[in-house]
Amino acid sequence: MDIVSYILHFNQNHSVLIAIATLFALFPLAILKKRYYLGTFMMIFGCLNFGFNSEMNRWYVNQHGIRGTGTLTEAKESSVVINKKPQREFEVLIKAKDGQIIKSSFASYDDIFINENPAEEVTPPPEIGEEFTILYLPGDLKNFAILVDDYKSPYGKRIYCAELKNQQPAAGQTNPPEADCP
Known part of the structure; x- marks a missing residue:
């Protein structure tokens, strides 16, 4: 693998x-x-x-990924411009299941967000200091993806609650109990 x-x-x-x-x-x-x-x-x-x-x-x-956690430590402007919009680069600390911590990075134009129910085409990145859930591959912690729809992480909860505020609830629809939006 x-x-x-x-x-x-x-x-x-x-x-x-x-x-x-x-x-x-x-x-x-x-x-x-x-x-x-x-x-x-x-x-x-x-x-x-x-x-x-x-x-x-x-x-x-x-x-094939294993769940871990990540924390955004730094965000800075990059030299890449897409559709007249400057892109950003992010530094992140990744904590593996075995406790190993490594420093990695990703950019706003990278396709690393996993969202099973995407409401928007563009997923906003985590905020500095915000913890989020990742999937990584054993032996290659720098190859990771950010789980957007994990409502147990502060990042996933923030994204889900923002989506709820922007849409009308369907008949009989309730929030997942783990989301607990204010």
Whole structure:
């Protein structure tokens, strides 16, 4: 399981490098061996890699991850701008189930939030000092995902209560007992 985690994590963080390496590996092979279908494979792989690498990694972490906790320690502006909106980078302390603590980071443009019932397209990040639940893979604590819908964590409870305030309750709908919104 460790090797799959490392491959998916590397693929998520270095998708351009993987696409270039695939190009340099398959293009000469396609020319020399006159196997032009390899070029088609290369284009399909490149598109799938750019489009689905984050989703594959997030799915794998969601299926095989172990629960831990994280605390946001620092937030700063990054040099990345998407849709004329500056993105942020976050430093986080991750505490594993065995008590090991490591420092890691993520950015607001990373696709690391797991939300089973997304009400919004963009999930707000945790606040500084706020504790949240994560899923991580054994042996690779830096490959983690933040659980948004864990109502037992302060972050999950804050997100859930904000969603409740923004929507009308359906007939007979009640809050989960662990959420306890004011």
